[in-house]
Each structure stands twice: as structure tokens, then as C-alpha cells.
Amino acid sequence: MLVTCRFSSKPAVAPSSSSSKQSRHAPSEGAQMAGAAALARIEQKQRPKVHTSQDAIRNQGEKRTVLNPDSPEPMKDAACLSVSGVYFTCPLTGATLTKSQREVHIKEAILMRFEEDDIEASVMMVHTFNKDREKVKAAVDIISKYVDNICKNPSEEKYRKIKVSNKVFQEKVSPVEGSREFLQAVGFISVMLPVEAQEEEEEFLVLPEQSDDALELMKERRDRLQRGEPVRAQLDRQPQAFRPSPNAQRFELPPEFYNLSAEELKKEQQQRTELVEKNAMLRTKAMREREEQRERRKYNYTLLRVRLPDGNLLQATFYAWDRLPALFEFVRESLMDGWQPFELIAPGGQKLQESEEVTLVECNLVPAALLTFAWDAAVQADIAAAGGKSSAALLKPELLERIQTLS
Structure with a gap:
């Protein structure tokens, strides 16, 4: 079997998500606040850097892959490729994406959902925007505790106030993108309040007193947060x-x-050739199998x-x-x-x-x-x-x- 790697300059165009939008009702005030906060967070952060693959062809000699790391020019026409590239489908918009497009596109699609369902969007944001699953779990557990305390003590104001400068909030909740948006979506609002023994006011997230039905709804939303999963682009076969x-x-x-990149492939090929020459007579079957596993x-x-x-x-x-x-x-x-x-x-x-x-x-x-x-x-x-x-x-x-x- 002959396998060759080639470059293609043919880009894949992701369909505009705006074309798939349905007519929507005007967003609620809470949705607008949560969406605005989410967008502000994203704009403050540097957009993900797109890394363009410059992989070249490895040469494996006796193996079935044909390598050509010195290919001088990218191909203008992808017609000779067995497949033009690797593509993905966004589960939210149905858009076809390249690897470099998928993360930015999914983030934008999630932010757009604040107009329709700010709870769903903030849950997606928490579980998708943050890579450290342990930190996500810690934040979700703390937010769940906030909700539990409110539902158990609905008339006690202290459980409906979160001091933003609180150490636990600052270290465990605030760094997790989407956590504040979720709190705003369930009804918390940002208020500047006086603090005892301080001249300056501080920011608090405050939840107005809730009815019994509203408390039940909070529990359902807490459960949605706990069950949330990352939104991942699906491989387009x-x-x-x-x-x-x-x-x-x-x-x-x-x-x-x-x-691997072209330079990495070339360097590794040189190292592998030298190693084979040195140990050709000493390699056992087990050693060869381990090497093949590393190759794959x-x-x-x-x-x-x-x-x-x-x-x-x-x-x-x-x-x-x-x-x-x-x-x-x-x-x-x-x-x-x-x-x-x-x-x-x-x-x-x-x-x-x-x-x-x-x-x-x-x-x-x-x-x-x-x-x-x-x-x-x-x-x-x-x-x-x-x-x-x-x-x-x-x-x-x-x-x-x-x-x-x-x-």
C-alpha cells in the first residue's frame, strides 16, 4: 500500500452561522446581561492563535508510508489528494469546520445562544470554555452549594449574597469562564454594597428573595449545570x-x-535511521513491536x-x-x-x-x-x-x- 502526505492550500469555508439562525424573540434582560458579560470576557482574552500545520512527508523505508519532507511548494490543487483535509461539524450550527476553525466557531455559537436560553448557554460555557475538568467540578460544586443553601434557607439574606472579593469565590469560581454568567442567568445581580469597617463599597452578587416555584426552578437549573458536558465538534467522516x-x-x-511538523519529522527520521544502523543486529521482536506502536x-x-x-x-x-x-x-x-x-x-x-x-x-x-x-x-x-x-x-x-x- 502506498501512502503519501501532501500539502494543500485549498481552504475550507465554514458556513456562516447567521444563515442558520431562526427568527427569535427579543432576549430577556437577564439574557442580555449574561450575554454581554460573556462577550466582555472573551474580548478581554486573546483570541486563540491559529496554528497552520506545515507537516511534511515522513520516509519509513521498508514501511508502507512514502515520505517527502523536502516538498518545495504547497500544491495549488487538491484534486490529487485522497481527501482534501480533515473537517468537523459543529453540533450547534451544523457548520463544516477545519481544525483551526472549530474552537472559535463553537465559542461564538455558544455565546449566540444567550439570546435564546441563557441557562443553557452558561452551562455550555462552563463545561466547554475551561479545559481543566477538576477546576470545573470545583466551581460547579461551589455554585451548587450556593443554590442548596438558598433553597434550604430562602428567607435568610446572607445566603443570597456573594461577596465577589471572597477568597473562595475568587480562587474557585471566578476563574472558571461561564460561572458568573450562570449565576446571573439564575437571577443574581451585581450590586455595590457597603462593608463594615471599610470606607469603600464592594461588589456583591445578590439574589432577590425567591418564591417557592422560583426555588424549584433554581434546583432544576443547578441540576442542568451538574449534568453539563463540553460541546465538541464532531469529526466529519x-x-x-x-x-x-x-x-x-x-x-x-x-x-x-x-x-508532527515537517522539521520534527525530518529530525526524527534522521535519529531513527541512526538508531536502526546502530542496533540493527540487536533488536528483538518485542523491541520492533514497541517501535511500531510509537510510530502509529x-x-x-x-x-x-x-x-x-x-x-x-x-x-x-x-x-x-x-x-x-x-x-x-x-x-x-x-x-x-x-x-x-x-x-x-x-x-x-x-x-x-x-x-x-x-x-x-x-x-x-x-x-x-x-x-x-x-x-x-x-x-x-x-x-x-x-x-x-x-x-x-x-x-x-x-x-x-x-x-x-x-x-
């Missing part, structure tokens, strides 16, 4: 059907499939093709750490008769087992591989004996309508 081709085993991969961990994604019985090819992008059930599910959803059991055979004749929770890396299916599809022979025999017939077309119409010729 870019399913594509190809006609039968003698080039089925040839892959031209874009640089996004690799973890350099890939984030893998491009897989499945050769069907009619010769057509089905191609899709996967995470290198996706497990076999995800591969089988994708193939099944692409078939007209996906209910029928089938087999997938890896290069070298290894039969993959859908029930095994092993990663594609562990199956040696990175950075690209051609698999062979076969219907379960026993089931096919039963269908034939009963006088039944399988669909003439194996793939679903939406795939066949876009079928291409593999160059």
Missing part, C-alpha cells in the same frame, strides 16, 4: 464512493493526518477504504483511536442491506471482529488502509435457499449519486 480502480491501495494524505501514535486520523463485492470503494475518515464497532457501524449505515451480517478483512487477511473494543491503531489501520468487505456466507446461503435476493446496489443512493473515479 466525509463518506465518498469510488468506482472500481487499480489505485485503490494508493493514498495521498493531507498534512492534517500527522501529529504519530497519527491523529486514518483514511479507510472498503472494497465491496461489486468492486466499488467506500471511503471515510476516522480518528486513529476510534474502535472497531464505530467502523462497522459506519459501513452498515452506508449499505442498502445493512441488516445483513458482514465481515471486514484487513490487509494481510486479518478478519476484524465487530465485538472487539480495539482501536484502529491497534489493528494497524493507520494512517490509511484498504479493507475487503464480504457478506456472511452462511446467511447468504440461507437467503439463496429461501429464494431471496440481495439488493442489486450495495451502497445507498445518496452515496452512488456522488460516486467518483479514483485517480
